[in-house]
Amino acid sequence: MAYSDKVLDHFKNPRNVGTLNKEDKNVGTGLVGAPECGDVMRLQIEVDEETKVIKDAKFKTFGCGSAIASSSLATEWLKGKTVDEALSIDNMDIVEELALPPVKIHCSVLAEDAIKSAIKDYQEKNGVA
Amino acid sequence: MANKLIYLDNNATTPTDPRVVEAMVPYFYQHPGNAASRSHPFGWAAEEAVDTAREQIANLIGADSKEIIFTSGATESDNLAIKGVYEMYARKGNHIITCTTEHKAVLDTCHKIEKQGGEVTYLEVKRDGLIDLAELEAAIKDNTILVSIMFANNETGVIQPMKEIGQICAKHGVLLMSDMTQAVGKIPVDVKELGIHLAAFTAHKMYGPKGVGALFVNRKKPRVKVTAQLDGGGHERGMRSGTLNVPGIVGFGKAAQIAKEEMDQDAKRLSVLRDKLENGLLQLEESVINGNTEYRMPHVTNISFKHVEGEGLMMTFNQNIAVSSGSACTSASLEPSYVLKALGLGDDLAHSSIRFSLGRFTTEEEVDFAIDAVSKGVNHMRDLSPIWEMYKDGVDLESIEWSEH
Numbered sequence A: 001m002a003y004s005d006k007v008l009d010h011f012k013n014p015r016n017v018g019t020l021n022k023e024d025k026n027v028g029t030g031l032v033g034a035p036e037c038g039d040v041m042r043l044q045i046e047v048d049e050e051t052k053v054i055k056d057a058k059f060k061t062f063g064c065g066s067a068i069a070s071s072s073l074a075t076e077w078l079k080g081k082t083v084d085e086a087l088s089i090d091n092m093d094i095v096e097e098l099a100l101p102p103v104k105i106h107c108s109v110l111a112e113d114a115i116k117s118a119i120k121d122y123q124e125k126n127g128v129a
Numbered sequence B: 001m002a003n004k005l006i007y008l009d010n011n012a013t014t015p016t017d018p019r020v021v022e023a024m025v026p027y028f029y030q031h032p033g034n035a036a037s038r039s040h041p042f043g044w045a046a047e048e049a050v051d052t053a054r055e056q057i058a059n060l061i062g063a064d065s066k067e068i069i070f071t072s073g074a075t076e077s078d079n080l081a082i083k084g085v086y087e088m089y090a091r092k093g094n095h096i097i098t099c100t101t102e103h104k105a106v107l108d109t110c111h112k113i114e115k116q117g118g119e120v121t122y123l124e125v126k127r128d129g130l131i132d133l134a135e136l137e138a139a140i141k142d143n144t145i146l147v148s149i150m151f152a153n154n155e156t157g158v159i160q161p162m163k164e165i166g167q168i169c170a171k172h173g174v175l176l177m178s179d180m181t182q183a184v185g186k187i188p189v190d191v192k193e194l195g196i197h198l199a200a201f202t203a204h205k206m207y208g209p210k211g212v213g214a215l216f217v218n219r220k221k222p223r224v225k226v227t228a229q230l231d232g233g234g235h236e237r238g239m240r241s242g243t244l245n246v247p248g249i250v251g252f253g254k255a256a257q258i259a260k261e262e263m264d265q266d267a268k269r270l271s272v273l274r275d276k277l278e279n280g281l282l283q284l285e286e287s288v289i290n291g292n293t294e295y296r297m298p299h300v301t302n303i304s305f306k307h308v309e310g311e312g313l314m315m316t317f318n319q320n321i322a323v324s325s326g327s328a329c330t331s332a333s334l335e336p337s338y339v340l341k342a343l344g345l346g347d348d349l350a351h352s353s354i355r356f357s358l359g360r361f362t363t364e365e366e367v368d369f370a371i372d373a374v375s376k377g378v379n380h381m382r383d384l385s386p387i388w389e390m391y392k393d394g395v396d397l398e399s400i401e402w403s404e405h
Helices: A005-012 A065-078 A083-087 A091-098 A102-125 B018-027 B041-061 B074-088 B104-115 B133-139 B162-172 B246-282 B310-317 B338-342 B347-351 B364-384 B386-392
Strands: A027-034 A039-047 A054-062 B068-071 B095-099 B119-123 B144-148 B175-179 B198-202 B213-217 B287-289 B300-305 B353-357
Touching: A005 A065, A005 A091, A027 A102, A039 A065, A039 A102, A039 B386, A054 A065, A054 B364, A054 B386, A065 A091, A065 A102, A065 B310, A083 A102, A091 A102, B018 B246, B041 B068, B041 B213, B041 B246, B068 B074, B074 B104, B074 B144, B074 B175, B074 B198, B074 B213, B095 B104, B104 B119, B119 B133, B133 B162, B144 B162, B162 B175, B246 B287, B246 B300, B246 B364, B310 B353, B310 B364, B338 B347, B347 B353
Parallel strands: B095 B119, B095 B144, B144 B175, B175 B198
Antiparallel strands: A027 A039, A039 A054, B068 B213, B198 B213, B287 B300, B300 B353
């Protein structure tokens, strides 16, 4: 199975790898997947208190190339978006952008889950329903 | 060496030895005959070439040439042996014993037999991949007709105690079949000494061509017969119809002859290289060998690199190095290796496994390159891995509620 150039690019030069302080009130952390399933994504966002714009996003992923590329792409897309805008990111957008084959669609679903989970964590910390 | 392709996936298939190719070439055009054409020189030449190959192959496994049935490969041989015995010995019984780490060609054949009303016992293996001989003996019943245990495992290289298994089968008067695909041509195999009655193997795992295999069928004490699975011209003593693949068979024979002569030196050289590779990679923290290391093929190692996913890891070096992974992502099934799981590995460790299988053409320079590239890959993937970070921070991974998906 050959990978698309975009998957290879994100895999070889992953964007925004790292860790934000999950205790920080402005940081939301999403940890999704399971080691038994072969995919674990941790995606973090840091939201500007005033503007509610995501000013930083970081990830670490245990998984195949498509999983790493999906989460790397997600962090790129998140930066500069408001929380509300971020919620509208759909897994099929990731599938399209990375040209993921059908067997790898679950990687994009996981990335969407990670985004939603990170936002939920941020909202809960900040008393937003 | 940046653009060099290094092949460490010899358990999947081996390159065809150039000496084998050379031996095959005349049988495509110069000697085009059908080995079953008894009435002209073209047929005679083909038949003679097949006879020679049959001798060479029989000689490699300690059999008589009349006991070699040519097939299209080991999958067909496994099917013919198991289904053929099940049908031929139906009056004697309908129970077959095999084990959970067998190749799918054996397991799926057994599943089909169960659907047809047969009874199959799947022996579990121990943590090191070996079957428990006492369990095997206890599983034999009055209606048991066949025990089918592979010689060496394709994923781990673990070698089963065939001699002891042969003794147990002899004691109870049960036929013993072995899928010897990974062993023949690489380590000494003597079917008579081991008490094996049927054995499946193939040319392309021993530097021969793809598309030709063999089934050894014992002829004396006991005389074993299998019901043919293909109807046709009654070739191969009526057990396997179909025009013989003469060039393929010639290549298979040549590969067997070379293996017989060079096996010992190849095995010695490869076990040194394998150990070098293995020791080099075990320098990485949290890396473990899967399967027994004492009873193991000399050219194989299967290693799990904890908290790194196998397919992702392979992607870091697969422009240069070819290996296999037990990770789900490399197969269509999304389930990680059933062989490693049968050894008691958790799904997480099965996902983290890589199989390295060296071969006749592997060099020390390639092994050195592989140690370096794989080590860099593991470190890179761990830098990306959230569970590696948690492990390093002392988080108990078992305590986390993962969202299974």
